[in-house]
Structure formats: C-alpha cells, structure tokens
Amino acid sequence: MHIVVCVKQVPNTTQVRIDPETHTLVRDGVESVMNPFDENALEMALQLKEKHPGTQVTALTMGPPQAEAVLKEAVGRGADQVMLLCDQAFAGSDTWATSYALSRAISQMAPPPDLVLFGKQAIDGDTAQVGPGVADWLNLPCITYAYGIEIDGGMATVQRSFEDGYETLEVALPCALTVVKEANVPRMASLRGKMAARKLTIEPTTAAAIGADPDKIGLAASPTRVMKIFSPPPKTGGVMWQGEEPAAMARKLVEALRERQLI
Amino acid sequence: MALNIDLDLCTGCGACVAVCPFCALTQRAADGKVVVNEACTACGACVDVCPVGALSLETAEPATDAAASGAYRGFWVFAEQRAGRLQEVVFELLGKGRELADQLGVPLGAVLLGHEVQECGAALFEHGADRVYVVDHPALATYTAEPYAEAMSALIHKHKPEMVLAGATSMGRGFFARVAIQVHAGLTADCTELAVEPTQRQLWQTRPAFGGNIMATILCPDHRPQMATVRPKVFPQPVPQAGRTGEWIEEVLELKAPVVRVIETVNAMANEVNVAGAEFIVTGGRGLGNAENFKLMAELAEALGGAAVGASRAAVDAGWISSFHQVGQTGKTVRPKIYIACGVSGQIQHVVGMNSSDTIIAINKDPEAPIFAMADIGIVGDLFEVVPELIKALRQ
Numbered sequence: 147m148h149i150v151v152c153v154k155q156v157p158n159t160t161q162v163r164i165d166p167e168t169h170t171l172v173r174d175g176v177e178s179v180m181n182p183f184d185e186n187a188l189e190m191a192l193q194l195k196e197k198h199p200g201t202q203v204t205a206l207t208m209g210p211p212q213a214e215a216v217l218k219e220a221v222g223r224g225a226d227q228v229m230l231l232c233d234q235a236f237a238g239s240d241t242w243a244t245s246y247a248l249s250r251a252i253s254q255m256a257p258p259p260d261l262v263l264f265g266k267q268a269i270d271g272d273t274a275q276v277g278p279g280v281a282d283w284l285n286l287p288c289i290t291y292a293y294g295i296e297i298d299g300g301m302a303t304v305q306r307s308f309e310d311g312y313e314t315l316e317v318a319l320p321c322a323l324t325v326v327k328e329a330n331v332p333r334m335a336s337l338r339g340k341m342a343a344r345k346l347t348i349e350p351t352t353a354a355a356i357g358a359d360p361d362k363i364g365l366a367a368s369p370t371r372v373m374k375i376f377s378p379p380p381k382t383g384g385v386m387w388q389g390e391e392p393a394a395m396a397r398k399l400v401e402a403l404r405e406r407q408l409i
Numbered sequence: 410m411a412l413n414i415d416l417d418l419c420t421g422c423g424a425c426v427a428v429c430p431f432c433a434l435t436q437r438a439a440d441g442k443v444v445v446n447e448a449c450t451a452c453g454a455c456v457d458v459c460p461v462g463a464l465s466l467e468t469a470e471p472a473t474d475a476a477a478s479g480a481y482r483g484f485w486v487f488a489e490q491r492a493g494r495l496q497e498v499v500f501e502l503l504g505k506g507r508e509l510a511d512q513l514g515v516p517l518g519a520v521l522l523g524h525e526v527q528e529c530g531a532a533l534f535e536h537g538a539d540r541v542y543v544v545d546h547p548a549l550a551t552y553t554a555e556p557y558a559e560a561m562s563a564l565i566h567k568h569k570p571e572m573v574l575a576g577a578t579s580m581g582r583g584f585f586a587r588v589a590i591q592v593h594a595g596l597t598a599d600c601t602e603l604a605v606e607p608t609q610r611q612l613w614q615t616r617p618a619f620g621g622n623i624m625a626t627i628l629c630p631d632h633r634p635q636m637a638t639v640r641p642k643v644f645p646q647p648v649p650q651a652g653r654t655g656e657w658i659e660e661v662l663e664l665k666a667p668v669v670r671v672i673e674t675v676n677a678m679a680n681e682v683n684v685a686g687a688e689f690i691v692t693g694g695r696g697l698g699n700a701e702n703f704k705l706m707a708e709l710a711e712a713l714g715g716a717a718v719g720a721s722r723a724a725v726d727a728g729w730i731s732s733f734h735q736v737g738q739t740g741k742t743v744r745p746k747i748y749i750a751c752g753v754s755g756q757i758q759h760v761v762g763m764n765s766s767d768t769i770i771a772i773n774k775d776p777e778a779p780i781f782a783m784a785d786i787g788i789v790g791d792l793f794e795v796v797p798e799l800i801k802a803l804r805q
C-alpha cells in the first residue's frame with residue numbers, strides 16, 4: 147500500500163494573540179509545530195504500515211522552506227518519503243488553491259496512493275476544508291472525522307464521529323480520510339528515525355514540477371480574501387465575588403438567577 | 410491581489426514582520442530587508458504599519474465574469490436534515506438569511522436534500538424560506554459527502570444563487586468543501602458574524618482563527634456564489650410564522666450511486682441531555698480532579714431541573730467523560746441561557762465554544778483564572794465547597 151499523509155506546519159496557537167495596545171501580533175516565543183491533528187493522521191498511517199508489511203508512507207507539505215521541519219519530524223516517526231511543495235507561486239493560497247496544489251502533487255506520485263490522510267483541521271486556519279477539497283480534485287471519496295480504520299482486500303471499514311454519535315462506513319480504496327484526535331496517541335520520533343531525518347536533504351518541489359496550472363494557484367487563484375484581523379472584543383459588566391462563605395455566595399447566586407428570571 | 414515590496418524603500422526595520430498574522434514576512438539575512446513567502450494572504454496588516462511606504466497591495470485584478478455580470482441572484486440556506494429531522498442550525502441560518510436576503514432584495518431559498526423528507530418543508534417556510542428546492546433521491550437517503558456535493562453543485566450551477574450558507578456541522582463542513590471546488594467558489598469556514606454590503610453585493614464573513622485568539626473578516630470579491638459555513642448557536646432562531654408557505658420546487662437529478670456505504674449509525678447521546686442545544690449547561694474542568702467527581706456536576710444539573718453536563722478538553726483527555734460532552738474549538742459550540750463553569754480555567758479554545766451563552770457563571774479557586782474575564786458572575790472559591798451549597802440552595 148502507498149499512504150500519503152498531508153501535514154502542515156502551524157504556529158502553536160495557544161500563544162498567538164494581538165497586543166491590546168499596539169494592535170500587533172504577539173510573536174515572541176511562538177513556536178512552529180506539526181499541526182496536532184496531522185500527528186494523528188500520520189500515526190494512523192504508521193499503524194497501518196505495521197499491520198500491512200510493504201506499506202510506504204509519504205509525508206507531503208506545502209509551505210515555506212522552513213516547513214521542511216515537519217517533514218523531518220514525520221521521517222523521525224517513521225515516514226518513508228517526503229515531498230516539500232515550495233514555490234513563490236503558491237504564495238497566498240487559500241483552501242481552494244491549496245487543495246488544488248496538493249492534489250497535483252499527489253497525482254504525480256508513483257505508485258498512486260491507496261489512501262490519502264489529513265488532519266481533521268489545521269489549528270491556524272481551522273477550516274477543515276483542505277482534506278475534502280483535495281479529495282474532490284482527485285475524484286476520491288472522502289470520509290471526515292475518522293477515528294478508526296481496518297483495511298482488507300482493497301476495502302476500508304472506517305469509523306467516524308458525528309456531533310451526537312458514530313458511524314461505521316465501508317469504502318473501496320483509494321480513498322481519503324480526515325482524522326480526529328480520538329484516533330490514536332501519536333508516537334514520538336525514534337532514535338533511528340531522528341538519525342535518518344538528520345541525514346535527509348529535502349529538495350523543494352516547484353509548481354512547474356507538479357504541472358500546476360498557474361491560474362489555479364497562489365493568491366490570484368484564491369476566491370477568499372482576508373480583509374482584516376482583530377482581537378475578539380472583551381466582555382464587560384461581570385461581577386466577581388470572593389472571600390465570603392461558600393454557602394453565602396451560593397445563596398446569592400441563586401437569588402441573582404431568580405431575579406434575572408433565569409430559573 | 411498581491412503584496413509588493415519596494416526593496417529600495419525598505420529600511421529593514423522589521424515592523425511589518427511583527428504584525429503579519431501569517432508569518433509570511435521574513436527579513437533577509439544579508440541586509441534585513443523584507444521578503445514575502447507563500448503564507449501571505451494580502452490582508453494588508455503590514456501595509457498599514459510600514460513607516461516608509463515600502464509595502465503596497467496590487468489590486469488591479471479584473472473581477473471574474475460571474476461576479477461582474479450579476480448573473481447570480483438569490484440567497485440560499487442548506488437545510489440539513491438527519492433521519493428526517495431538520496437540524497436546529499437550519500432555523501438559525503434561515504433567521505439570519507431572511508435578514509440578509511431582505512437587505513439584498515432577493516428571495517430566500519432553502520435546499521433540502523434527502524429521500525422522503527417532504528414533511529420538512531413546512532417548517533422551512535414557517536421559519537422564513539420563500540422557496541424550497543428539494544432533491545428527493547435514494548442516493549441521498551443517508552448522508553455521504555459525494556452525492557450531497559454532487560446534488561448541491563448541480564443546483565448551484567442551475568439556479569446561480571449569489572450567497573449560500575450551511576451549518577458548520579460535521580455534515581456541512583464535510584461536503585461544502587467539495588462543492589466549493591466543483592463550483593469554483595470561495596468558502597469561509599465556521600463563521601460567527603455575517604453582514605451584506607448591498608451595492609457590491611458582498612458577504613462580509615467574520616470568523617475566529619488561530620484557535621479563537623484572532624478574528625478575521627473575509628470576502629470573496631470575484632467569485633459567485635459566496636459561500637460560508639456558520640457555527641451553530643451563534644444566531645438566534647426566528648419565531649416561526651404558523652401557516653407561512655412558499656414555492657416548493659422539486660428538482661429531478663441523476664446522481665451517481667454513493668461510493669461510501671453506511672453500515673451502522675450509533676446515537677451516543679440518546680440517553681443524555683445533549684450539550685448542543687441545551688438551555689442550561691454545567692461544565693466540569695480539570696479542577697474536578699477525577700471521573701467520580703463528575704457526579705457532582707450531574708447532581709447540579711439535576712438541581713437545575715435537567716441541565717446538560719459539559720466538559721473541558723482537559724477533562725475529556727483525562728478520560729473522565731466522553732468527548733461528546735466537550736465544549737470548545739474542537740468540541741461543541743453552545744449558547745445556553747445559563748453556563749456554569751466549574752474548575753475550568755477558561756483557555757481561549759474553551760471560551761470560543763461558550764462565549765455567546767446568555768449568562769456565564771464561573772466557579773474557580775484561582776482569582777486570576779481567565780474564565781472570570783468572561784463571566785457575568787464569578788465566584789472565587791473551592792468548587793467542592795461551593796457546588797454542594799449551590800445544590801442545596803437550588804433545592805430550597
């Protein structure tokens with residue numbers, strides 16, 4: 147089997163915020179990491195590889211040169227091949243253009259993949275659109291929010307979650323999945339993997355190399371435009387009680403709720 | 410649109426690098442001058458701060474035919490139904506859609522996909538739809554993304570609406586990304602604010618990014634339709650007008666057979682109050698300490714007369730409660746009348762899921778906990794002392 151995992155480098159969002167005074171983005175000490183859900187997608191691929199000998203796992207990313215760090219991380223954990231899509235022509239791609247670029251890269255791969263895995267969503271954009279988008283370009287079925295998979299005889303049985311429950315689905319390979327956190331616990335890079343990653347030199351793959359239509363990539367081909375960014379407005383008008391007896395505060399709360407006719 | 414950098418003017422001060430929300434600007438090692446990489450979205454944040462005017466946005470991009478010709482008219486809402494039941498978010502979207510369609514002076518359409526779902530029609534009209542486009546087809550009987558995307562795209566190609574909304578649910582987010590590719594349109598995910606600008610007929614879409622730390626406003630100037638998925642529970646439901654009706658339009662489509670087969674569907678929330686949609690929610694966080702203590706939450710929920718129990722991700726990750734209870738960025742978005750957070754610190758990823766609740770109450774022993782900035786009423790105290798007293802007071 148050949149499994150492609152799309153991984154993205156993202157800033158650790160718990161640290162991203164706008165400075166209330168300068169209105170600029172606070173960037174100090176914000177590290178770049180592999181998108182957490184992509185770690186689960188990679189782990190799913192690696193577990194399938196253990197179960198199905200002969201499986202090859204390719205990690206694919208599109209991003210600036212420094213995004214090679216996530217590919218090295220993937221190799222450290224056990225990916226066999228990597229591809230870094232990196233070209234000024236991809237600059238400013240939204241999910242539409244990113245989906246196209248990734249799909250072109252995947253369609254150039256030999257052998258063609260049996261399975262294409264994505265994280266449920268990237269934590270910077272939070273769109274969850276790239277996985278189904280790539281699948282559409284490749285004309286593959288896509289199951290979103292997957293947490294389990296069994297492969298047997300060219301068929302995949304997939305568990306996926308919904309808002310209020312689960313589903314078990316069956317689909318013929320090749321197919322695409324987006325993977326949720328509940329799927330597994332991602333492994334760390336092994337010592338041997340880290341050695342392999344250190345030795346690796348990654349040649350960037352250009353837009354021309356994947357035969358990308360220049361009219362379908364980059365900012366000009368992206369339908370959406372970010373017009374403005376701002377901090378969410380803070381809430382005002384709240385009250386805070388402290389230093390009183392718990393029983394007194396509890397009674398005051400119930401009174402306040404009754405007063406507001408909430409209970 | 411693209412960012413131009415005049416390297417002769419650039420002094421290498423780095424002001425733009427600091428404000429770029431996408432880490433798209435870096436300074437060259439050699440001379441400190443700025444270069445842009447593929448992460449740039451031309452948001453313009455850098456242009457405003459450059460002290461020497463070295464940065465500019467190139468905007469001379471012709472509008473596509475679709476946007477310019479005005480061939481696209483009408484406002485649509487996807488009427489998500491599961492097992493013949495319309496989802497709450499559909500009514501929220503119809504309420505907002507009604508308001509925006511009126512501003513644009515166009516009819517409000519609802520698109521109903523499924524098999525034998527005719528009885529959903531009345532509620533759509535009563536909540537504001539002027540037209541219901543229905544595709545009744547066996548391939549749509551149970552949801553799988555491929556036939557749903559095929560049907561939706563076919564209707565969009567045929568009727569050319571200018572704006573289309575869907576709920577940002579597992580289903581909406583699952584197949585609209587495919588529709589966006591098929592109709593070559595922009596799709597803004599998980600919006601929390603919408604407005605229209607009637608002269609240019611543009612949809613201003615605002616959504617949280619970077620886990621809720623930052624809000625972004627997005628436009629799709631040159632493509633039609635302008636499409637967005639909208640987070641459930643951010644818009645109120647309109648009051649239904651009994652007896653209101655409209656045009657029922659049956660569309661006959663030839664759809665490919667589904668390639669994904671649904672073997673089993675399990676409703677895990679059948680015996681519990683679902684946090685999505687609950688009027689009262691009591692949420693436990695890491696401060697609860699263990700699974701056993703969630704019983705205290707259940708007791709408080711009962712004392713409130715049947716509240717749902719929510720959880721922070723920390724509590725879910727610790728295995729104290731199932732992930733169906735999780736509120737937040739990767740859990741559910743809720744908008745109850747009362748939200749009581751017990752032992753929850755209020756990290757942004759949690760807050761984005763609950764900050765539109767009507768009344769927020771926080772119980773936490775740390776007076777510095779960020780949840781207090783959100784709370785209408787904050788109680789600084791040990792939850793194991795306060796909650797039992799609260800249960801007592803409620804029962805009196």
Ligand SMILES: Cc1cc2nc3c(=O)[nH]c(=O)nc-3n(C[C@H](O)[C@H](O)[C@H](O)COP(=O)(O)OP(=O)(O)OC[C@H]3O[C@@H](n4cnc5c(N)ncnc54)[C@H](O)[C@@H]3O)c2cc1C
Nearest residue numbers: 694695696721722723737738739740752753754759774792
């Ligand atoms: C990609 C991503 C997605 C995420 N999505 C979500 C999400 O959907 N939902 C979510 O909730 N989080 C999410 N998180 C995690 C989030 O950042 C926080 O880690 C999480 O919300 C913390 O949960 P908590 O408040 O229960 O725990 P903590 O942050 O550990 O807070 C526990 C609080 O309990 C208080 N406390 C302890 N004991 C007591 C006591 N006896 N009485 C009163 N107070 C007490 C403490 O003072 C503290 O404030 C996400 C994170 C990432 C990176």
Ligand SMILES: Nc1ncnc2c1ncn2[C@@H]1O[C@H](COP(=O)(O)O)[C@@H](O)[C@H]1O
Nearest residue numbers: 152153208264265267268273274275276
């Ligand atoms: N630039 C990228 N390179 C590789 N994979 C990506 C990229 N952007 C998105 N993805 C994949 O698509 C998933 C969903 O991303 P998003 O639609 O941005 O939320 C991620 O979890 C990744 O698996």
